[in-house]
Amino acid sequence: xxxxxxxxxxxxxxxxxxxxWLMRELDGAPDFELRVIATGMHLxxxxxxxxxxxxxxxxxxxxxxxxxxxxxxxxxxxxxxxRAVVAMAGALHELRPDWVVLLGDRYEAVAAALAAYTLAxxxxxxxGGEVTLGALDDGYRHAITKWAAxxxxxxxxxxxxxxxxxxxxxxxxxxxxxxxxxLRRTPLLSRSRLEADLGLELGxxxxxxxxxxATADEGEPVQQTLELLAALDELPECRVVITxxxxxxxxxxxxxxxxxxxxxxxxxxxxxxxxxxVRYWSLMRQVRAVVGNSSSGIIEAPSAxxxxxxxxSRQQGRLRAASVVDCPPQRQAIVRALRQVLHPAFQVGLAGxxxxxxxxxxxxxxxxxxxxxxxSKLGPKGFWDLPGVAA
Numbered sequence: 001x002x003x004x005x006x007x008x009x010x011x012x013x014x015x016x017x018x019x020x021w022l023m024r025e026l027d028g029a030p031d032f033e034l035r036v037i038a039t040g041m042h043l044x045x046x047x048x049x050x051x052x053x054x055x056x057x058x059x060x061x062x063x064x065x066x067x068x069x070x071x072x073x074x075x076x077x078x079x080x081x082x083r084a085v086v087a088m089a090g091a092l093h094e095l096r097p098d099w100v101v102l103l104g105d106r107y108e109a110v111a112a113a114l115a116a117y118t119l120a121x122x123x124x125x126x127x128g129g130e131v132t133l134g135a136l137d138d139g140y141r142h143a144i145t146k147w148a149a150x151x152x153x154x155x156x157x158x159x160x161x162x163x164x165x166x167x168x169x170x171x172x173x174x175x176x177x178x179x180x181x182x183l184r185r186t187p188l189l190s191r192s193r194l195e196a197d198l199g200l201e202l203g204x205x206x207x208x209x210x211x212x213x214a215t216a217d218e219g220e221p222v223q224q225t226l227e228l229l230a231a232l233d234e235l236p237e238c239r240v241v242i243t244x245x246x247x248x249x250x251x252x253x254x255x256x257x258x259x260x261x262x263x264x265x266x267x268x269x270x271x272x273x274x275x276x277x278v279r280y281w282s283l284m285r286q287v288r289a290v291v292g293n294s295s296s297g298i299i300e301a302p303s304a305x306x307x308x309x310x311x312x313s314r315q316q317g318r319l320r321a322a323s324v325v326d327c328p329p330q331r332q333a334i335v336r337a338l339r340q341v342l343h344p345a346f347q348v349g350l351a352g353x354x355x356x357x358x359x360x361x362x363x364x365x366x367x368x369x370x371x372x373x374x375x376s377k378l379g380p381k382g383f384w385d386l387p388g389v390a391a
Contacts, residue, residue, distance in 0.1 A: 003033050004099060005033045006098065007095055008022070009108070009109065011106055012041045013047070013276070016053070017281075019178065021182070025367055037112070038051045039065035040067060040108040050276075051064060053274070053276055065091055077249045081107040089118070098376075101126070110140045110144060123149055124149065125148035126152045128144065129145070130318055132315055132317055134314040145165055146165065146166070152362075155177075155357055157319065168382065175362045175366060176361065176365075177360075180360030186281055187278075188285055189278060206238065206240070206287040207239070207291050208289070209232070210245075210290070211224070211225055213246075213251055214293060214313055215250070219329060222250070228334055229258070239269070244258065244273045285304050285306070289307040290306055293315055302355040307323050309327065311327055321354065323349075
């Protein structure tokens, strides 16, 4: 087979971090040609214009698809997604890749998937089959699954669920969570370097906080954020590093509340728009707990030996390690959960926690599958009926 052109679409600092080692392997392999498409938050100054980070890491960005998202209302997000389909179709038509690689479950990824599917470009999808009942991401993820030709899931139950959705078992591969590869391969920063970068001594009780709007939750995201911040005030001994929310509907008020909180507490708190993947994984190794509703607290933190306080419904439905403590977005419930995970006995037990998301040996496994599959010979995609339930 000749060299395969692979377009990797990334729309957030989070998915870029998860895709990093796969992109690095594709870029270094003689039988693949990497085409990076940056979109979404990567092109938004307020969210750190993180396309610059991608380029600093040595990747050539083949296309930049600006969503021109004007605000954070549901209407603005829906309109941005519509514009993204048009722009992504143009980019894919020009680049003409053999594969489009998509990770997860955001509206930018849905736009890329619709464009690729309509242009008859096969999609390789990572992190399908998962459930997150508190976010619209759930529907986005399942839609991409039905357009994708290959599936790389993060756990065996998710592989089974993708097959349950009608995907042929021969095209569904459980490779584990790609983010865990950082803990195996990425040179992490020392504690002193992190403290110098942040201008904050982490102390013995540091917390890493990320809280996004739960887009399928009836709760008001700013009020939920204020409950979290009030809970942090009840543990003044803790140093706190807060990362900015994503660009989902309702994020602006969350962003402002977090930024104001940190500004008013310069002796114990920092607000960072984007840590970048190296500082983020390094910090996860140094803190006592990841706090909020990011998937990193569910999927990656257990392998870093880090506790998680998972707040609200955004991650409801995902597999959990024993290091994850769930609580509602209410101040006293959050305080109780924080005190539970900070207790010495809980911290000691983290060393024996098993992570259901694999061992971090992901990128090469994906490349081996792509090498075996000729995208020009995939043919029409059928529906795989489970035994005994055929129509």
